[in-house]
Each structure stands twice: as C-alpha cells, then as structure tokens.
Amino acid sequence: MSWAAGALAALLLAACNTTIEVPADKLPRFEAPAARPHVALVLGSGGHRGFAHIGVLKVLEEEGLKPDLIVGSSVGALVGALYASGMSAVEMERLALDLNIADFFMEWRAIVGFPVSGRGLQAFVQRVLGERTIESLAIPFVAVATRARDRKLVAFNRGDIGLAVRASGASPGMFDPVKIGEELYLDGDEASPVPIQLARQLGAQVVIAVDVSAYAETTPPDVPKEWIEKDARRARQVRLEGRAADVMLHPDLGYYVNPQEPGRRRAMAKAESLAREHLPEIRAAFDRARQSRPTARMPSAEASR
DSSP states (O other): OOHHHHHHHHHHHHHOOOOOOOOGGGSOBOOOOSSOOSEEEEEOOOGGGGGHHHHHHHHHHHTTOOOSEEEEETHHHHHHHHHHTTOOHHHHHHHHHHOOGGGGGOSHHHHTTOOBOSHHHHHHHHHHHTTOBGGGSSSOEEEEEEETTTTEEEEEOBSBHHHHHHHHTOOTTTBOOEEETTEEEEOGGGTOSSOHHHHHHTTOSEEEEEOOOOOGGGOOTTOOHHHHHHHHHHHHHHHHHHTTOSEEEOOOOOSOOOOSHHHHHHHHHHHHHHHHHTHHHHHHHHHHHHTSOOOOOOOOOOOOO
C-alpha cells in the first residue's frame, strides 16, 4: 500500500465511529436464571445460512410448540433474539425477505479492506427491538460469544440485546472483536457453533437444536483450504455437542446459499420441510418435557466480567 493510500485508510478509519454507547448497567452479562427451562431451542451459527432457522420456527409455531429458553450462537443469536422478543415466525419471514444485508457492512473501512465494526448489526437489532434488555424479552434468551483472550465460551442473558448479538456474530476477519467492559469478544461460532451443552448446563430437560452448517460432501473442489479447515473444526464441535440433543435438525442447504431473496426463500423452505419430517420426534420431545421437572443442576456457563 502506498503512503497516500495508507494515509487515506487511516483517515477513513478515524472518521468511522465504531461505538454505540451502552450504559454500564446495561452491558451484556450472565446471571444464573431463577427458573429451569423444560425445552431449550438452540440455534446455530452460519451467516446468511441462518435464514433457515425461520423455517423451523414457522413449524414449531404452527404446532403450538413453544420453547421456554432460546440459545443462539452468531446468526442464531440474531434470529433467536428476534423470536424471543415475541415477534412471530411469519413476521420474521417478512423481515428476512426485506432485509438489506449490505446495511451491516456499510462502513468506509470495508471499502479499504478492513473488517467492519458490527455497528450496523447492533443498530439493526436496536431499531427492531428498541431499547429493551435481554431480561425483558418474552422468552428467556441467551446469546453465546467467545472471549478473545482465552477462547472460552461466554453466555449473555442480561443487558443490551444489540451489543450481545453483535458480540455473538463478530466473525474474525469479517468483523472486529467487540469490547464489553474490559474484555474483547469474538463470534460464538469459535467456541460453540451449536451450544447444546450450555442449554443442558442451564437445566434444560429437552434440547431441540438446529445446525445450518454445510455438509462436508457438498464441498466444491475449488474451496479455499481455510474454509475446509473451518468447516471441519465446526463439524467436530457440533458432533461432540450433538450427542446431548434430543432432536438435531441439520437441513441440507447446499454448500453455497444465495443471500438474495431466492436463496433466503429456499433456505427457509428446506428447513421448514425437514422440521415437518421430524415433527413426531419433536412432539415426543416436548411431551417428555411436560412430564418431567428440571433438575437441580446449577449453571456452569462462564459469566461476563
């Protein structure tokens, strides 16, 4: 990069306000919940593949199957927060089809090749949900992030929703780490793409999980090595945690998902179809939860400091 180009880049970065102020008492944090959930819905990471989550929500809602805890990682945190707010799956579908993803990346720094701040995502959540906090949502909700200094899983179930979702989706190389208090946080995908074990630690009797990652066998031959390695790492993590799920839904969306409207519709339809196929299994899991009581296990999720 030439001196002039470097100077321009520095100027643009300096001009870009990457902070949306959140009062100290509303910073995302974790507090042990008073009640134990019967059914947890766990929504996994996957970028724009996350439109598929809405297809699953449509089926659950039509069947009157309502979780009493939603846990989300990365895009799963975004979708989970919106649904936990009381927004219907049909309303979310309309919002998803109208969404301009480019708004999340509209910063000068993106033009010069730097990761974006995530401010656009945070602002979107605040615009849709207002100034509400996580604890005020209609359904208890947990956003998962990765603490940068030790790569530990951190759960947020209190505080500002937009900042928690922004931290949960701070994918390295695409978004800057997000500072909350004195800590920096990365995408929840880094520590737990589908945080099933966390849902169990929070006392869930039944866990319905949705994994929207690509199937290894759909990988094209020209995919960069780092993508293959990331896919393999994610698959290992999901496989380990998946053993603790009562129902695991893994729709085959293909390796590439078109982020434009046709691709969004297709992702939602694929997941909706799979959820319908598994309805007997899902209903049975909800029935088991109704017949049992949560255990007395204490949450062991890492609290935000």
